[in-house]
Amino acid sequence: MKSEAAVEHGAGAGKPPMWSIALGWMRRNLFNSWLNSLITLAALWMIYEVAVFLVGWALVNAAYGFDPESCRAAEGLCWPFFADTWKLFMVGRYPFELRYRPLLVVLLIAGVAVPGIFRAVRQSIWYYAVWVAAGVVALFIIRGADFLNISLVNTGLWGGLMLTMILSVAGIGFSFPIGVVLALGRRSQSMPIVRALCVGYIELIRGVPLITILFMASNMLPLFFPPGFDLDKVLAAQIGIILFSAAYMAEVVRGGLQAIPRGQIEAAEAVGLNYWQTMAFIVLPQALRIVIPPLVSTFIALLKDTSLVAIIGLYDLLGIHAQIIANPIWLGQGVEGYVFIGLIYWIICFSISRYASKLEKRFQAAQH
Amino acid sequence: MKSNVMIVVAFIVGAVLAYLVLSFTGSEPATTQEEATAPGLLETIVSRGELKCGVSGTLPGFASLNSSGEMVGFDVDFCKATAAAIGVGLSIEALTAKERFTALQSGRVDVLYRNTTWTMSRDVKLGLDFHGVNYYDGQGFMVRKDGKIKNAKDMDGATVCVDTGTTTELNLADYFRSNGMKYKPVVFEGADKARAAYEAGRCDVHTTDASGLAGQRSALKNPNDHIILPEIISKEPLGPVTVHGDNKWGDVVRWVLNVLVVAEEKGITQSNVEQMAGSSKDPEVQRMLGKTGTFGADLGLSKDWAVKAIPSGGNYGEIFERNIGKSTPLKLDRGLNQLWSKGGLLYAPPIR
Amino acid sequence: MTPPRRDQPQSLIALWRNPVARAWIYQIAILLAVGLGAHTLFQNTRRNLEEKDTVSGFAYLANEASFGIGEILPVPVLEGGLIHLLIAIVAGLFLVFLLSRWQKRRGSTIGADTRLVIVVFILLFGVPLAVLFYSGDTIRAIHYTEANSYGVALMVGLLNTFKVSLIGCVLATLLGLFLGISRLSSNWLVAKLSETYIEIVRNIPLLVQLFFVYIAVLRTLPQPENSLRFFDVAILNNRGLYLPSPIPQDFANLFMLSIAATLTGIYFWRRHVKQRQDRTGEQLPFFLPSVAALVAVSGLVWLIFGTPFQLEYAELRGFNFVGGLELSPEFTAMLISLTLYTAAFIAEIVRSGIQAVSKGQREAAQSLGLRGGQTLRLIVLPQAMRVMIPPLTSQFLNLTKNSSLGTAIGFAEVVNISGTIINQSGQAIEPIALTMVIYLTFSLSISMLMNWYNAKMRLVER
Structure with missing residues (x-):
């Protein structure tokens, strides 16, 4: 109550000084009762302790430079570890002399992404076609192509963040259409067997x-193919990931389909569209727009x-980490590595989720 | 919702029924014809231009990653020699103990050089073929120097870190059972994880093959704080493995291994192999290096297969010393892996 | 569905134009394609297996495991007296059937009445358990050793999965509830802290967190000789957390029975109190009498028959602590990371659940004079619960499925044991299929339970 009075008073007396606004805000939001004050103090103490620990670990007691030996003496973070191994974390065992290729792919993707800031470009169907084409080209750049005389790089050498991104982007790219088909099948009324x-x-x-x-993909999938057929390890994992995520994708898409009013379909039928036309031109465009936020999650x-592919022996971020710390000079740097990996994942996932919530807000605004 | 559950149950029941029906319908003899026409692994490798070799990848000295991202070690050098003998490129695949046999059976790798123990059940039951021994090993134990364990019999009640999917895991159980002692296994996926846990103090004892222990010890923060107990509780002949039934490919793997041993016997090294190929008067060396005889062609390889194989990493002794010998952090003794003529077990059949 | 048109198909074209017929043609074609695909896969698999001379079938389950497991729970195995159990189960099923018929005649279902559901549970589970208990040595606990079979090893893994999932679900719910409520706290700092936590944890893979927690936990804990001791009750070192375990004495059964009887009494007392309040508005004392009754009854039994449980403390023998209740670092790391991870998701569910309760409800409660805590407990949470339960269940299922990551740090759960079996037996298909069926059974039973709950909620809404 007191704080509200303070605000009213401040408003009455013209422009209040900065410190009084801050004080009022603090009173309202941090110290509005003795219990809350106590909690605030406890929280502040906790933040202080964590901050002291983090600064001490990452800066004060850390080892700097490039010499692995200095890490043995230091109690804190080992910066030389990152200086030496960050390339391995990025692309794994990808051949040294060919590392310009992943860089090329990053440039390619950035080049395709930049025009997307213009709404007109974003709304064109061709823009999506360009994305798909860029994906295919990127894959060829990384893998190489016999017919273009670009030397092949065995998938066994793919690793690090590069592999993580390939697995997840290709995973979503392929599982999405499968998911749409599964969702349509699940919603189908006239075909009980398909449903x-x-x-x-x-x-x-x-x-x-x-x-x-994934165990099935790595142990059983090779048995499903005719004898002598050589199933790539990365491909096997990729298939497993696609099969897995297609089911979840289907549920997301189904949510969108359910939100489309029945009248839309009836109207389409009345105009004389058949099932596929109805779905392709009327239902799916609306349904998919609704499900963009859950799709992003x-x-x-x-x-x-x-990250689970590390368990079946692929060298994604976690997998390459296990290899790196098997190297005697970086032994005992496990925690640094996990923090680094966690940070990479966090930056990517958090920025995507922020973008998604922005999208969601925009949709909601558009609907109201 | 309720019907969804029923549908899934129906799926499971259907799969079980299909499994039962198929497992009782017996085998069809149709497969033999195709086998005859299917190309052998050697042809596949040559046409692919690459040998795919499975190694451990996290075992210092035998196969581990160096700072520039290359796989190096004792086992890797045997892979290199084999690829060089065929005259193809090499692709190294690091495998966990758990996945190695499925990787071999599914054709993901052509040959395993992955500290794999030759046992009867693996040879007879798992559909694998072993082609000799590149390292005679035995299971040992590593403990802390300042701990309570001075010999293997002190281990009653100890916590033991072990890599899953290995003979080590089974020997360990047998050893404690037969000695009436208790233990608590902590089982890890991958030798590196077992080592990390041992170093963090999770276990009193770390066990694997003695050679592996030496490698693991060299990779500990303070190797001198740890000792390897003198007791060896098992025979672990480690050797190259291929999938059962492809004898032609098996011959190549076996004889590349043998020729590296014979090369040491005959004093043929990385540096003098070219010269020996031209000048040696020893008939066996002449046959081996392709000056006389048709052994290369008989194996399905070129005439100078051995001349190509040896320079990649040297003879057996050179490979040993460079990767795991006295001058390396592992400091392993030749021990059983000495030539038979010098008191060891390495006894390659004659090239004749 | 529109009824099929009755006009006679004069030709194939007419048949094709009939939407129902066309749908069936499509379906048969798809079914044939799927069947053909499955057949090819089966044939390929069989040829591959034959070529490799590997064994197939489930006979391996009876083979000696001969590998050790670090974390063992006793596996209950049925022995003798099976006939009593079967009779009890069949009788129970029959009674439930009769009950459902009777309810149906009254124009209702069992699910509509919580009391009847309890009766059904007692008939289906309670009575057979009681029969087991009193018919003597029908249940035997196997303490796994290397000499047991693969099947028993798998059971140990299953029990470990249950253990970590069950405790994890409880802890994650509590922490999630706390985080979710504090995210809506009027204290800005608390709300921000809670949000920060949620955003950090949700955006990092569980596996990374798991490895981190495991290594961090292990590195910081001391050797057994220098254990951290809390009054000698809890002992913590890098081999695990040791707590005293209760060893049941002669009259432990009686003690437990008396507590159960008291609890039943309290349940009926609560119903009575509620009914009285509904009828007359008079509030009878509930909390104090219940506690008093519980203390009095259990204390009386304790005094007369002596202590029902003796505490067994862990002691250092040789290298490790022996006896007591042991929680291994693998289990602890698994539990911590599962709890921390799932709690972040539960917090979001709790938040949106609470926000879904309209503001008017809260204001109405305040104008009735309820305090903040009371409003939350009596008005907001019960209503939020209806929105929260379905996503909560799916989080519990996720937690259970995520416990399979234990295989990465050597926690002996079901996927880990299956993996070892795959490697030692050389068979891949059967163990993987078995693991999947185990998880599926679990998921399906939970989703059946959910169906029941949803149906019940719908009835209440009316």
């Missing part, structure tokens, strides 16, 4: 942990989930 197949697939996949699917979940 049963789709429901069975979706619920089966959603009922088991990803790691069992599915993508974040997928990005985080790709």
Whole structure:
């Protein structure tokens, strides 16, 4: 009550001084009761302790420079570790002399992304086609192409952040259309068998942990192909990821489909559109727009989930970390590595999720 | 919602029924014909232009990553020699103990040089073929120097870190059982994780093959704080493995290994192999290096296969000394892995 | 669905133009394609397996495991007296069937009445358990050793999965509730702290957190000789957390029975109190009498028959602490990271649940004179619960599925044990399929429970 009075008083007396505004704000939001004051003080103490610890660990007691030996003496963070190994974290065992290729891909993607700031470009269907083409080109740049005389790089050498991004982007790219088909099948009214197949697939996949699917992909998938067929390890994991995320994607898309009023479909039918035309031109465009925010969260979940491929022996961020700390000179730097990896994931996932919530707000604003 | 559950249950029941039906319908003899026409692994490797070799990847000295991102070590050098003998490129794949056999069986790798123990069940039951021994090993124990354990019999009640999917895991159980002692296993996926946990103090004892222990010890923060107990509790002949039934490919793997041992016997080294190929008067060396005889062609390789194989990493002794010998952090003794003529077990069949 | 048109298909074209017929043609084609695909996969798999001379089938489950497991819970195994149990189960099922018929005749379902649901649970689980208990040595606990079979090893893994998921769900709910409420706190700092926590934890993969927690926990804890001791009750070192474990004495059963009886009494007392309040508005004392009754009854039994449980403390013997209740670092790391991770998601569910309760409700409660805590407990949370329960359940399922990551740090849960079995037995397909079926069974039973709950909630809404 007191603080409100203070505000009223301040408003009455013209422009109040800065410190009084701040004080009023603090009274209202931090010290509005004795219990809250106590909690605030406790929270401040906690923040102080954590900050002291972090500064001490990362700056004061840290080892600097490039010499691994200095880390053995230091109690804190080992900066030389990052100086020496960040390239491995980025691209894994990708051949040294070919590291310009991932860089090229980053430039390519940036080049395609920049025009997207213009709304007119973003709304053109061709822009999406360009994205798809860029994805295919990027894959060829990284893998190499025999017919263009660009030397091949075995997928066994792919690793680090590069592999993580490839697995998740390709995962979402391929699982999305499969998810749409599964969702349409699940919503189908005239085809009970197809519906049963789709429901069975979706619920089966959603009922088991990803790691069992990955075990299946790495242990069983090669058995499914004819003898002598050589299934790439990265490809096997990628297939597992796609199969897994398609089921979740289907559920997201289904949510969008359910939100489309029945009248839309009836109207389309009345105009004489057949099923596929109705879906392609009327229902899906509306449904997909609704599900963009949950789609983005599915993508974040997928990005985080790709870390499991380390368990089946791929060299994504976590996998390459295990290899790096097997090197005697970087032994005992495990914690630094995990913090670094966590930071990379966090920056990516957090910025995507912020972008998604911005999108969501914009949609809500557009609807009201 | 309720019907979803029913559908999934129906799926499971259907899969079980299909499994039952298929497992009782018996085998079809149709597969043999295709086998005859299918190309062998050697042809596949040559046409692919690359040998895919499975190694451990996290075992210092045997196969581990160096700072520039290359895989190096004792096992890697055998892979290199094999690829060089065929005259193809090499792609190294690091595998965990758990996935190594499936990787081999599914064709992800052509040959395993991954500290794999030759056991009867693996040879007979798992559909694998072993082609000799590149390291005679035995299971040992590493403990802290200042701890209570002075020999293996002191270990009753200890916590033991072990890598999963290995013979080590089974030997460990056998050893404690047969000695009436108790232990608490902590099982890790990957030797590096087991080592990290041991170093963090999770276990009193770290166990794996003695050679591996030497490698692990060299990679500890303070190697001198740890000792490897003198007791060796098992025989662990480690050797190259290929998938069962492809004898032609098996011959290549076996004889590349043998030729590296014979090269040491005959004093052929990385540096003098070219010269020996031209000038040696020893008939066995002449046969081996392709000056006389048709062994190269018999294996399906070029005439000078051995001349190409040896320079990649040298003979057996050179590979040993460079990667795990006295001058390396592992400081391993030749021990059983000395030539038979010098009191060891290395006894390659004659090239004749 | 529109009824199929009755006009006679004169030709194939007419058949094709009939939407129902066309749908069936599509479906049969798709079914054939799926069947063909499945058949090819099966044939390929069989040829591959034959070529590799590997064994197949589930006979491996009976083979000797001969590998050690670090974390063992006793596996209950049925022995003898099976016939009593079967009779009890069949009788229970029959009674439930009769009950549902009776309810149906009254124009209702079992799910509509919580009391009947409890009766059904007692009939289905309580009675068989009681029969087991009193018919003697029908349940035997196997303490796993290397000489046991793969099947028993798998059971140990399953129990470990249950253990960590169950405790994890409880802890994550509590922490999530706390975080969710504090995110809406009027204290700006608390709300921001809570938000920061949620945003950090949600955007980093669980596996990274798990490794971090495991290594961080291990590195900071002392060796057994220098254990941290809390009054000798809890002992903490890098081999685990040791707590005293209760060892049941002769009259432990009686003690437990008396507590159960008291609790039942309290339940009926609460109903009575509620009914009285509904009818007359008079508030009878509930909390104090209940506690008093509980203390009095259990104290009386304790005094007469002696202590029901003796505490067993862990002591340092050789290298490690022996006895007591042991929580291994793997289990602890798993539990901590699962709790921290899932709590962040639960917090968001709690927040949106609370926000979904209209502001008028809160204001109405305040104008009735309810205090802040009371408003939250009596008005807001019960209503928020209805929105929260479905996503909460899916978080619990996620937690259970995520416990499979234990395989990465060597926690002996079901996927870890299956992995070891795959490697030692050389069979891949059967263990993986079995693991999937185990998780599926779990997911499906939870989702059935959810169906029941949703149905019940709908009824209440009316």
